[in-house]
Amino acid sequence: MNDENEASQLTEDEKKLFEDLMPEDLDEILDTGVNRRHFLKLMTLAGGGVLAAQSAVAEQLFTKPIGLAPTDFSVASIENGVNVSFKVNGTTRKLMVDSRMTLLDTLRERLGLTGSKKGCDHGQCGACTVLVDGRRVLSCLSLAASCEGKTVQTIEGLAQGNNLHPMQAAFLKHDGFQCGFCTPGQICSAVALMDEAKNGHASYVTEAIRKQPGPVQLSNEEIRERMSGNLCRCGAYPNIVAAIREVHSGKPIEQTFRFSA
């Protein structure tokens, strides 16, 4: 089932890259797009240095969302199908989902948007955080069926073309990650937090709780409390807080880390 979601189109350079390096897979790739197996194979070749000559093209490929092969999926596996239509990163998506399908699994397995991560799948880690109607929510505890008519924004929808969202740029500058698994959730959560602060939302550590809600200045303590739903097992917290503080304050904040000489 195609779900109106085309496998991502390859450029001529990219086609040539696959023709040179993985000729046995070329037909399949042209037919159904680049799937995870192809991607991993390419990664392995890249690791071996085979790619050196084509590094620019390969880099382009690595940063592209993988179009998951729609053939991986068959309608027969749907029980209690629900038709649902919602906007994802500006594009309307219409599909039939199993009533049990979470928004997270739908994004990852049906729409090829693998930026949102499945960490715990129980609402405890925040790796699956996306914005629904502008608010941060956990896509692992949301049914896709409940998203009818809603607007979903994922990490893939934050940048404008090649221009990173300021929060993405700040995470890069401040090294707000190590392994990167929690990062899409951290960034989506932080983006929504900026609006919450602007709209005067309080937190458990806000002192002026009784005052009429107005824009809040976020201290490090406030940022830590408000980001407590996003865990980072690498412990990049100080850098994450610095990145968020920079975007929130609009003023450059010095990096807390240095590159080794």
Next chain:
Amino acid sequence: MRPFTYTRAKDATSAINQLAKNPNAKFLAGGTNLLDLMKEDVERPNELVDISELGLSEIKAITNGPQIGGVSIGGLGKNTDAANHSLIRQNYPLLTQAILAGASGQIRNMATNGGNLLQRTRCPYFYEVAMPCNKRQPNRNDGPSGCSALEGINRMHAIFGWTEKCVAVYPSDMAVALAALDAVVNVRNASGQERTISFTDFHRLPGDKPEQDTNLAHGELITAIELPKNNFAATSYYLKVRDRASYAFALVSVAAALEVNGSKIVKARIAMGGVAHKPWRALKAEKILVGKEATAANFKLAADAEMADAKPLEHNRFKVELGNRSIVLALQMALNGGKA
């Protein structure tokens, strides 16, 4: 997850009627607890009726009836909106603090006010389907029963009101504040009848029916929570003690509210979380405080009286002293408008 049919309810009446037809159907609102329990195979509904788009989310001043001067909070409003509404922040900051002490920003954006009250215990033995649990599996014919926590790892469990059938604690922070604020819960059933349940009667102690968390009947929908007018806004505080600084369930929490005339206590409301199968109103402590001077010594007298009845389990003896100190500190912070 087991298969279930899903319908989006068009209005409250049809949602209630549909649920009433099927004893194995459940309402789906925020889903933050229900879907998790379904993934764990603890909850096994064969039908979900999605009520998240029914409205019933308004927060407004009550202008007539028995709760005049109070505030009504829609059952399907989101926790985030209840916590941040100016009517709540100015008149019931205790409720704002309690909501914000619970869960995470993401979960509070999803969770509804009615759904928050219907959270199930986080007792790990309730969650683990391989372990006996009277709450999850009350009927012996369905599988193993008994209370695994009674003689298991019971550090997080109850010190008040438990029975040999169940020693679980109720997890919500919001409900602890609502208990202290004498809230009432408005519900509607399939015949279109509405009834009002006082907050202290809404949740149950386990008795010999631990499978029943509340006195809500199947098919009843929480339409609103009403808060009576009070004079606690400037002198209330929600203290939560937990293993982590944030995003953890309470070991002990205390919602404290005082009305003070000069230095004398006119009214006192104290409710505790993390200590019982329902929000625990510390009625003995409240009674001792009324008419007394608002001093640390009297706060301690009240805390001692309340905690004297505690019956700790093997691993949670610390909760008795912790509860005692938490009552005293919460009262002090309430008196000082939130400052220690």
